[in-house]
Amino acid sequence: MSRPTSPTSTTALDVLVIGAGMGGLSAALAFQRQGHRVTVIERVEAIRPVGAAISLWPNGVKVMHRLGLGETIEHLSGNMTRMRYLTHTGEPLTDFSLAPLFDEVGQRACPIARAALQQTLFDAVGAEHIQLGRRCLDYAQDDEGVTAHFEDGGQQRADLLVIADGTHSRLRSKLVGHPVERQYVGYVNWNVRVSADEALAPLHNWDQYVGDAKRVSLMPMGTGGNTAGTQEYYCFFDVPLPAGTPNDPQHYRDELREHFAGWAAPVQALIERFDPERMARVEIHDIPPLDSLTAPRVALLGDAAHGMAPDLGQGGCQAMEDAWVLARAVQDALEVDDGAAPAAAIATALEHYDAARVDRVGDIVSRARKRAATIHGRDPVQTHAWYDELAHEDGSEILAGLRKTIVGGPLG
Ligand code: FAD
Secondary structure, eight states, rough: OOOOOOOOSOHHHHHHOOOOOOHHHHHHHHHHHHTEEHHHHOOOSOOOOOOSEEEEOOHHHHHHTTTOOOOHHHHOOOOOOEEEETTTTTTTEEEEEEEHHHHHHHOOOOOEEEEHHHHHHHHHGGGEEEOOOOOEEEEEEEEOOOEEETTSSSEEEESSEOEEEEEEOOHHHHHHTTTOOOOEEEEEEEEEEEETTTTSSSEEEEEEEEEEEEEEEEEOOOTTTTTTOOOOEEEEEEEEEETOOOGGGGHHHHHHHHHHHTTHHHHHHHHHOOOOOOOOOOOEEOOOOOOOOTTTTTTEETTHHHHOOOSSOOOHHHHHHHHHHHHHHHHHHHHHHSSSOOHHHHHHHHHHHHHHHHHHHHHHHHHHHHHHHTTTTSSSSHEEEEEEEEHHHHHHHHHHHHHHHHHTTTTT
16 A cells, blocks of 8 residues: 655745645645645635535545545445446346456545545644635736735735636636636436445445436445444436526425436335435536646646536546646656756646646546436437447446546556
8 A cells, every 4th residue: 555655855835725625635735745835725614515425436546545545535435346237117237346447456446425535635634724714816926936815805925826716716717818617517416325225225336227318326435434333325316407497405305206206116215215405416517628727836726627527426536636746746846956946846847737637637527528418318319329338238348448547547
């Protein structure tokens, strides 16, 4: 198992990170581990992640191991060993082990409660380095560094600014030089945690029911650190709908009863069982791939850089990859030219970050959008062809796709 990177003796930089989501906190931790002085600025007073859980695929988990959090994350997450697709009435389409993939890439996936992941990252960075309840409005670069300006009238200088303010990023358009609009992907996702129960799905399976361009998914996500130590599933429902349909937790159960009438017994049981107050409902958006993620003293990271459809389960994993690559690039540049002005090292590092990340994340954004279109019936003929493919799939095609995404990451 990899050990956390230890601080080195090169020049310590002042790094300012905007946003304490999983991207910003991973970046903060990666820079701290390299011995830099890091401050994180977060708009909200208390961090309460929207959404139930997240599947960290091996490329993301490998970064967490390098940052020293891998064992904690493996402990808090679910043990998912098989993957199964079923028709809407519960007939198996394909059912196969994930073990060959995890063995080959040397790391299992870790489906984990968002709250547990967020808390783990937050504690590792340290509350004393995170300023909550402060909103960054703007930044200005000069030859010596960068100054961030806050809504409360304050400002802060840094050598490097990392913008990790999420999919709704307000700072992104300034960096890119033109407005970047989020695009609706065409479906709504309801997600929630429920207690694990063999009546819903085998305890170590990722089960997905598909039909009529809709999807229901149940994934083992461990205890997420819940006080009772109860194993839970991360469950979601996808339904293609126009943008702007009403969002009222009081109606979630009735809506889902209607959308999934006639589906298999475990789906019906799940609909009767979830707590609507613990459920998140999201209209899925992405942003078009960007040509550059950097300005002379600034790096864009996470959903701010590449908000994507969740259909490859890669948004958070890519944010972690960004964090690792960026901090490593800065460290490498400082080591090559120790004692030189940080400006030159930062310029080299940002050039490397762009070269390493623009194509990688652009490709994943595009593939995620394509996968979302296939799953959610943008072209019904294509969706039916996919159902047919699943019926003839022994797992090898799906595992090859997952493998391609994983080994394309910075840690192989
Ligand atoms: P965020 O988590 O959005 O964090 C941004 C932070 O910045 C927020 O805390 C916000 O308050 C703060 N902020 C915003 N503006 C400012 C400002 N001006 N000043 C200061 N702070 C500010 N990814 C996976 O890897 N696997 C999955 O299985 C997966 N499933 C998903 C399922 C769904 C339904 C969705 C919607 C997404 C899924 N993702 C998944 C994607 C993943 O959730 C995101 O990629 C990830 O949360 C992005 O993290 P981030 O830190 O970039 O942004």
